[in-house]
Amino acid sequence: MYHYPLPEYRHADGGQLTVRLRLARDANVDQLWLRTEPDNEEQLTAMTKEQVDERWQWWSADVSLSDHEPTFLYCFKAICGDRQRWLDTTGVGPRAPKREHQFRWLLADHPPQWIHRQVFYQVFPERFRNGDQRLNVQTDAYRYHGEVATQSMPWGDDILATGDQAAFYGGDLIGVEQGIDYIQQLGATAIYLNPVFSSPSSHKYDTEDYLNVDPHFGGNAALADLCQQIHQREMKIVLDAVFNHTSETHPWFDRWQQHDNSGAYFTPSSDTRSYYYFYDQANADSYRCWKGAKTLPTLDWGNPQVQDYFCNPKSGVIQHWLNAPYHIDGWRLDVIHMLGDGPGAKNNATRMRQIRQAVKQSNANAMVLGEHFFEASRWLQGDQEDAAMNYFGFATPVRAFLAHQDVAYQPCRLDAEEFAAWLAEARNSIAFEHQLAQFNLLGSHDTARFFTLVNEHLPTMKQAVLMLMSYIGVPSIYYGDEIGLVGGNDPYCRRCFNWDETSWHHELRSWYQQTIALRHRLPALQRGAYATLYAQGDVFVFARIVEQQMLIVAINRSNQALEVNLDLSCWHHQASHIETLIGDGQLSQQQLLLSGYAATLILCQ
Template identity: 45%
Template sequence: MLNAWHQPVPPFVVKQGQRLDITLWLQGDELPERVFLRAEPDNEEWLLVMKAQRHEGMRRYQASLTLNEGEPTRRYCFKLLWADSQQWFGPQGWSPTPPGQLAQFAVDEPDHGPEWVADQLFYQIFPDRFASSGGEHGIQSGSYRHHAAGAEVIRRDWQHPLEDRHAASTFYGGDLDGISAKLPYLQQLGVTALYLNPIFTAPSVHKYDTEDYYQVDPHFGGNAALQRLRVSTHKVGMKLVLDGVFNHTGDSHPWFDRHRQGENGACHHPDSPYRGWFNFYPDGRALDWKGNASLPKLNFAEPQVAEAIYRGEGSVVRHWLRPPYSIDGWRLDVVHMLGENGGATGNLNHLAGIYQAVKQENPQAYVLGEHFGDARRWLHAGVEDAAMNYMGFALPVRAFLAGLDVAYHPVRLDAAGCAQWMDGYRAGLPHGRQLIQFNQLDSHDTARFLTLLQGNAARMQMAAVWLLSWIGVPCLYYGDEIGLDGGNDPFCRKPFPWDVGDWDRPLLALFQRMAALRKQSVALRRGGCQVLYASGETLVFVRLYQQEQVLVALQRDGSGQAQLPHNPLLARGPWRRVEGRGELSETAGGLRLQLAEESATVWRCEG
């Protein structure tokens, strides 16, 4: 049997001036006669001979790859030759044929992604449901009619149970000043960055039906409250990302104006200057987002739409990146659907325009796309820095721990299948991009993870450890850390229970410990990620950077054990358990792990 080890991080990949020194480790009885580093530095195949050195029962192969200006992404794999056969090695292991270009190891040098993101712990807030300042700007029952719901808006007391009826018209009074007041709580949790669901003026509670892109909703405190929040977040060094809804507007936006609040909205005036900004059927109905008439879809075939959203000097995208708000990034709602003439035609071109506009205002701003499906087309195209990582993290974790798929249908997935899913999805993404993919257990669009687990506290703790140790930037959905439950929308949007007697204190303490560990550990924030063992109920992976290694073991059902042979990814010790109750012993052949049922254990070795 032949084993191979490589990760696209130091000490396996080391920059030396204008070259990358790349190392592959092999161990086995039938070592190859020759090993090549295969790369395409000028879009043509190069096979670079790798020099071999013996080292403690293994063999180390090294070669250098020259860095070319204007070509930041270096993709490579390894070719092994015997007298009458060959094998290839890439991120997904062995193959008898060359890995496809987008399934090879990849390193961005220089890495043009925002440098700060990988070090963060994000926290997602649905503004109406997190905290209320009690200010006079708070909405009151009957303040206005929510036309999409056909009812007057409703104001509830914070403790009132959330109901399904008129959910989009029901408000609890959360606002931006309430968020500002709770920053000390978030700091104690370990949060360093905020992602807010939409805050701009809109009639619904969710605000995805934008009425004015240039005004923060007055019931959230208006633009002045956003300025106050920015002052407060800057004081504590906390980043802020806002939700940009540019695929569609609300039907009360002046450009559309279904409810005749103005004089020239597109809905009722075929000669409106905004008529071409939307698409209309012959019967006069506007094309909307997924059958929601209150969300008419913008038509980016009309140049003025692109001018208003991102291209113009005073466009929406640019406006909020500038002082006094100076937000740190945009989360782009249903980004893959945006396009021309009622569909997604021209999608990549317009997203490239949005991306360019953002980077012109702030090269370090974060551009995050929402995708429930495969986001790699957009990531490889370079039109976003990262995706909400449903496909690469949330869905496989849900399948493994909760036994449910994206549609909440039952699914059986063992550890090997889960590892294959997660590793296969990220294979070919440059390491720097993997570090900033947006990992969540749940969000405003899904049932709460604790509910999917049917209240299983042990598995929720497993999920917490997994979230804060897997490659990518973690984000907590408000309330997850204290055990807030809830089914699909609207019940995943309950008010945060500020009575500490309602909190799961052990879960909160675990999140705090893992957040502190991640802050201390370069390996967890910026290191490589390698699954070392995946079988049945047991999944073990290591995060590594330079001489630091963090070992994470997840045991789903029953007690389990794993034998990890010595290899270049595992230090000879000493290993220190920093979380959980599993046992690790060092043997002549490697590491032996003993794991308890429904547990997550973390060990750390700093060489």
């Protein structure tokens, strides 16, 4: 039994949904039922055989959609003699599935359609490019955390083992604007910027002013100019939103008495004391902070004034940057799963919906992207996030399969079958529209660079890049990965971009450009359904399917040439044209020949 979230398998007309199922021509079934759950109660609708061709039989059923439920769930039930077979997102099984494994038809709150067409480029502004040296932070300009003096570092110098948060190399938004041509030449169409708002650190995750861009980045005018240039090129820009915590130097908190002495830390009667959570009101140091980091006091979102500051439909921070002259295209929400009322993440879902509403009220087509290192399906049910940074469903399993490490950099070797199961677990619990919008990445400012994790082994890095550009979801490139920039975990993953082209890994950069170009050219890589074709040992093969096109992506992790037999019944057409688009894999009939360390993409149409 085959069913995919594609128009030929399902489509809506007004309040009616038509669902189709494909079976092999010789499949023997006594009855076929479409199972739905209107008002959370089972309803079985008989399916009728509508068509039989040389290879397949097609069945369909029509059901009414409920206008008061954001997501419509369904699966398939087959009666075969005295046995049953059920089809859900995990495949065929003997019994009814859990709700989370049923197919989903979204009735509302679709992720914006532009997302899955993009290739993102993540920029850490302080380390990308110095566009105006007059803006540089000078040595001893101030003391970070009241202790560490700022250091002005020559561009490209080694990262400091300690004190990197107070080391400034001079990157700014003028430099980002100067780098747009380079980003476009690579093939990226959207830019995700790490935080840009006023902050005492180089990383800017400790915001002290949400309404002003850091002056050392060029201030608000630099961001306005950057946004204008990006939009003139029909590109997108997403900003980082750190709404869970502020800097200790934010005027609301003012730990080091740099403002008017009315901050929450020193003044229990302060108007902003209740913006934060103190475990002991008599002890100023008892404030809740992010993972014990005293530089990052956590906001109490149970306070209506905090909610209003960020979410007010006329004057809130969220709306401010979505409006003119910036018109940013979305927000990436830092550690959003930790945000909540009081001393923890209480009412997190309520606050997340509140943030989403604030974004969508200003621009219904803006992206709401959440940061999650682990499983995030509960934020991806249509009422909270459009997408999550897909560590759990992509970055971490790819790291385990190709670099043999887990998220904590501990040994973790997977075979292809285990790898496929991990990917499927993440996919199957969210709607297809959210799968297409998932923010796939190999690394970021919070992880070691992937080229470092694979010991700079180019064939393995090419496999990872091909996976990034072809797997379901939207790819994001961490600045410098494409030129072979290396570095271990934070802070070493935050080295300066080297603009000396003689230092670049040109073969790797060319591979990025080729695979990005294929992604832009081939609709199946942007919006195609997914099917695993083969997953055993060191070989992983999957397909992306849309309309008259199937793309086969094959990875051979071993150094030995291999031949595997593929079951291509996921695609109901017969290919009249087969072409290897990249790599050296060869497909003949259903036999796939792969060289050692193969990374290949094959077109069937």
